[in-house]
Amino acid sequence: MKQYKKMHGFLLLLLLHYCLGQSDYAPYFYDNGPSSTSGNMALFSISEDTPVGTQIYILNGTDPEGDPVRYDLTFEKGSTEYFRVQPKSGNVTLIQELDREKQDEISVTVSITDGRNKVIEIVRVFVMDVNDEPPEFQNLPFIIDVPEDTAPGSSIYRVHAVDKDLGSGGSVSYYLQSSIFAKFTIDGHSGILRVKPGETLDYETTPTHFVTVVAKDGGGKYKGKHQVLTSTATVTVNVLDAQDMPPSFVGTPYFGYIYEVSVPGSEIYTVSAKDGDQGNPNPIYYSIVNGSDGVFDINSTSGCISLSTHPSLLKNELYEIKVKASEVGPNSQPLVYDITTVTVRVVDLNNHPPTFYGENGPQSKFEVIMYEHPPAGEILRGFKITVNDSDQGANAKFKLRLVGPSRVLRVVPQTVLNEAQVTIIVEDASGIDYEKGPTLSFKLLAVEIDTPERFSATADILINLLDTNDNVPIFTSEYYIARVPENSPGGSSVVAVTANDPDSGSWGEVKYTIYGSGSDLFAIHPSTGLIITQPWTSLDAEMRSKYNFYVKAEDSEGKYSIAEVFVSVLDMNDHPPEFDEEFQEKTMIIGTAVKVQAVDDDAESPNNVIEYSIMTADPDNAFDINADTGEIQLKPFIKSMEIVQNITKQKDCKWSLVVQARDRGSPSFSTTAVINIDITEATPLKGPMAAFLMKSRDNPLRALGIVTFIILVLVGVTVLISTVMYMRNSKSNRIMPVRRIIKRGPRDQQTWKFKIPVIKLSSPAEKFLISDPVSSPPQETSSPRLKPTPPIAPCLPPPPPSNIRANERPRAVPTISGALTSKSSKKAKPGRRKEGNISSALVSELKMKLEQKINENNQGYY
Numbered sequence: 001m002k003q004y005k006k007m008h009g010f011l012l013l014l015l016l017h018y019c020l021g022q023s024d025y026a027p028y029f030y031d032n033g034p035s036s037t038s039g040n041m042a043l044f045s046i047s048e049d050t051p052v053g054t055q056i057y058i059l060n061g062t063d064p065e066g067d068p069v070r071y072d073l074t075f076e077k078g079s080t081e082y083f084r085v086q087p088k089s090g091n092v093t094l095i096q097e098l099d100r101e102k103q104d105e106i107s108v109t110v111s112i113t114d115g116r117n118k119v120i121e122i123v124r125v126f127v128m129d130v131n132d133e134p135p136e137f138q139n140l141p142f143i144i145d146v147p148e149d150t151a152p153g154s155s156i157y158r159v160h161a162v163d164k165d166l167g168s169g170g171s172v173s174y175y176l177q178s179s180i181f182a183k184f185t186i187d188g189h190s191g192i193l194r195v196k197p198g199e200t201l202d203y204e205t206t207p208t209h210f211v212t213v214v215a216k217d218g219g220g221k222y223k224g225k226h227q228v229l230t231s232t233a234t235v236t237v238n239v240l241d242a243q244d245m246p247p248s249f250v251g252t253p254y255f256g257y258i259y260e261v262s263v264p265g266s267e268i269y270t271v272s273a274k275d276g277d278q279g280n281p282n283p284i285y286y287s288i289v290n291g292s293d294g295v296f297d298i299n300s301t302s303g304c305i306s307l308s309t310h311p312s313l314l315k316n317e318l319y320e321i322k323v324k325a326s327e328v329g330p331n332s333q334p335l336v337y338d339i340t341t342v343t344v345r346v347v348d349l350n351n352h353p354p355t356f357y358g359e360n361g362p363q364s365k366f367e368v369i370m371y372e373h374p375p376a377g378e379i380l381r382g383f384k385i386t387v388n389d390s391d392q393g394a395n396a397k398f399k400l401r402l403v404g405p406s407r408v409l410r411v412v413p414q415t416v417l418n419e420a421q422v423t424i425i426v427e428d429a430s431g432i433d434y435e436k437g438p439t440l441s442f443k444l445l446a447v448e449i450d451t452p453e454r455f456s457a458t459a460d461i462l463i464n465l466l467d468t469n470d471n472v473p474i475f476t477s478e479y480y481i482a483r484v485p486e487n488s489p490g491g492s493s494v495v496a497v498t499a500n501d502p503d504s505g506s507w508g509e510v511k512y513t514i515y516g517s518g519s520d521l522f523a524i525h526p527s528t529g530l531i532i533t534q535p536w537t538s539l540d541a542e543m544r545s546k547y548n549f550y551v552k553a554e555d556s557e558g559k560y561s562i563a564e565v566f567v568s569v570l571d572m573n574d575h576p577p578e579f580d581e582e583f584q585e586k587t588m589i590i591g592t593a594v595k596v597q598a599v600d601d602d603a604e605s606p607n608n609v610i611e612y613s614i615m616t617a618d619p620d621n622a623f624d625i626n627a628d629t630g631e632i633q634l635k636p637f638i639k640s641m642e643i644v645q646n647i648t649k650q651k652d653c654k655w656s657l658v659v660q661a662r663d664r665g666s667p668s669f670s671t672t673a674v675i676n677i678d679i680t681e682a683t684p685l686k687g688p689m690a691a692f693l694m695k696s697r698d699n700p701l702r703a704l705g706i707v708t709f710i711i712l713v714l715v716g717v718t719v720l721i722s723t724v725m726y727m728r729n730s731k732s733n734r735i736m737p738v739r740r741i742i743k744r745g746p747r748d749q750q751t752w753k754f755k756i757p758v759i760k761l762s763s764p765a766e767k768f769l770i771s772d773p774v775s776s777p778p779q780e781t782s783s784p785r786l787k788p789t790p791p792i793a794p795c796l797p798p799p800p801p802s803n804i805r806a807n808e809r810p811r812a813v814p815t816i817s818g819a820l821t822s823k824s825s826k827k828a829k830p831g832r833r834k835e836g837n838i839s840s841a842l843v844s845e846l847k848m849k850l851e852q853k854i855n856e857n858n859q860g861y862y
Helices: 002-021 641-648 687-695 700-732 764-768 830-859
Strands: 044-047 055-059 070-074 083-085 091-094 105-113 118-128 142-147 155-158 172-176 184-186 192-195 208-217 220-222 225-227 230-240 254-258 267-270 284-290 296-298 304-307 318-328 334-346 355-358 365-371 385-388 397-403 409-412 415-417 419-426 439-448 456-466 479-485 493-496 511-515 522-524 530-533 546-554 560-570 583-589 610-618 623-625 631-634 654-663 670-680
Touching (some): 142 155, 397 409, 493 560, 522 546, 583 631, 610 623
Parallel strands (some): 044 118
Antiparallel strands (some): 083 091, 155 192, 296 304, 355 385, 439 456, 522 530, 546 560, 610 654, 654 670
16 A cells, blocks of 8 residues: 555656646757867867966857756866856856876866756866977986997997877987087987997096987977977996006106115115006006116015115116016916116215304304495405305305395305305495494305205394494474564573484584574574573564574584574554544534544554444533444434534534543553544535545545645646657757857846645634635735746857868757747636646746756857
8 A cells, every 4th residue: 555655656746747847948058069169068178288267168058948048167076177167158268277297188067057957967178288398317317337448339328218298299319419529429219328439438538428418309389389398318427447558657757866874775766656547456566677786676566766785885876777567467467567767876965054164263153343334335344254065066055145134235156166255245325324223233144055955054244333424413393383472571482493413422412503584583592402582682573573584403513404483473462552642623514424543553453453432422422433443423313503502502512522442452451532523514515626625524634645646747747748849849950060159148037936825714614615716706815926938949050160071960959949828817716726836837947947958058069
């Protein structure tokens, strides 16, 4: 019964499923084949060099009812996810880099669904190969041993490389990097390494070879381009030595010596030979072939040659021994050999060093006394030195040299054989200086030249110098600068000068003297060099502030040097300011300033810088003063005489004040002056003369100087004009030179009188007032003066006498001609009266002197 119920239920479900399937079909993929890029990805192939992010496929399917479908793509758990799908479009993108050599097939589960039904398919995607893997050598490193006698063309090794790529990219060929010394070749297909035909290996020349093998694949495409990949490996070929080289002696040629003190059995020389096959050497056996004469033996294993008799029994001085070195085989049989010659010489033993001798035998110290600065090339005759070496031949050859101050002395001879007389010569006289040191020490060395022992001898050379007066006193400075306060008492220290004379004794004593302009005010201590002021003098900066003179430093023989001394007298504030007058009268026009001035006789600032100030004033607070210039002005509010009269309540406007002048020295000095100032008001002035007087009201001397200058200029111009006229008339009135008498009547000489008008001023302000020349007529100051008679030109002389030679050149007689025009009777203006009178007088006087000179010349003819 129960089985019946189960079957009934199953049939019911099957019926239900059939009914629903008739109305809703599942979606499905299009199967477009493996070469298509659209479908269900079944058997799809992709190149392993496809870049990540590339769209590689489109999942494509449909739903029978036309419902929209969605796609999905999954991988097995634990496997790498290489692709990703866009659910709606079905675009498949590569998200992981591919490597065929690691995985050449990818299993992917793709699905399509319409939301109700889902279809799942498992597909395989194949990864296609590209040439991206280079060949890889197997069994590295390659190290092989090859006997050096391997025949040319023999195989010595086979290299093997594997390429993981497929097709041509996985095929491998071989070749060697080229070299001019290549001794090997390789088969390009099999990789078999051989000794190059015609080449042999030599252990003695090159025990190891390094061969570089290159493995190359067949090439293939990679990312759209053809690519060939290679790899390299180094094959180390160690050459094994073979017995193919004879022995050879080392260090030839060989020379040995027998000395006079040698005994039988003494070692003379040890020869050494080596097997040419150093990789596998055979033992060496030594023997003497000939030339021994029975006086030499050799050790067969060490090669040591020794003397077998006493040296006195030797008959020859030179022996040439033939020594044989043979290889010994495994069975002690002699193999290849080599022969060399050992030259043995019987020589004198170098057992005597050089020795220095004086007058009394061997001596190691020599001493002499001499004056400093001998001439260059002079022989030091105080030395009697002999040097000797008792050995013979080359053992008695040695060199002499002096060790001490460089290039001062030299020794002759420099090379000696057996014995020589030693001569010492001066080379640099400047190095023999008593002041540098009273003694000079040298070492005289005798050293053997060509002997292995190089025996030597040493002697001390001591030179005691005597001083000479070869130096002048030298000042420590070329000039000395001193500063002395003024008014210092007599005998005050100024400066101490120092000069050094390195000579000894009285030659090194320095005496000081001074001379030059200004030195009479100073004295110097002859021994210490201390300069002081004279006891009777006191320096004053106002009289003279700078002194310079010379100091002379002299030794006992008159050698001297000179230095210059500069003395500056420091100004002290020892003079107070002084006014010209303690009581001064000044006239002040309102709006202008009057100036007071004081003088300070000090030489330098700030001692002579003066500051002015008002101590008291009557009336008070009416004046200001410029502290630097001393200009006194009324207060700004006093602008007219009415204000002045209101302050004083008097018509007489004369105010007074006490002005103080103080210097800026330390301590400071001051002085005062009483200034009485007459206050007045200016009257308007007209014309250039008025302006000039206004400017010069405080300095009348300046105005007088300018007027004098103008007068001198006018006089000079007048003289110049008269001279020009005289020269012109002299050229125009030439006459023959004859003696004539020109009689002229007595001429009254007019006496010129000058009267300078005196101007009297009723008040101080009137000196600034000038009348208008048009409105105020000039006053008669004196009676009219008589004008001088104008000069008259002299009459021409009479004709010359007949005794004048025809060829005689006439001589010119100086004359003057001209006329004076009488001046107008109109009187001159008062402003120019003085200048006109003086100019006229000077012109007339000049012309009168010219006439007098002409008269004197004419009288000389008679």
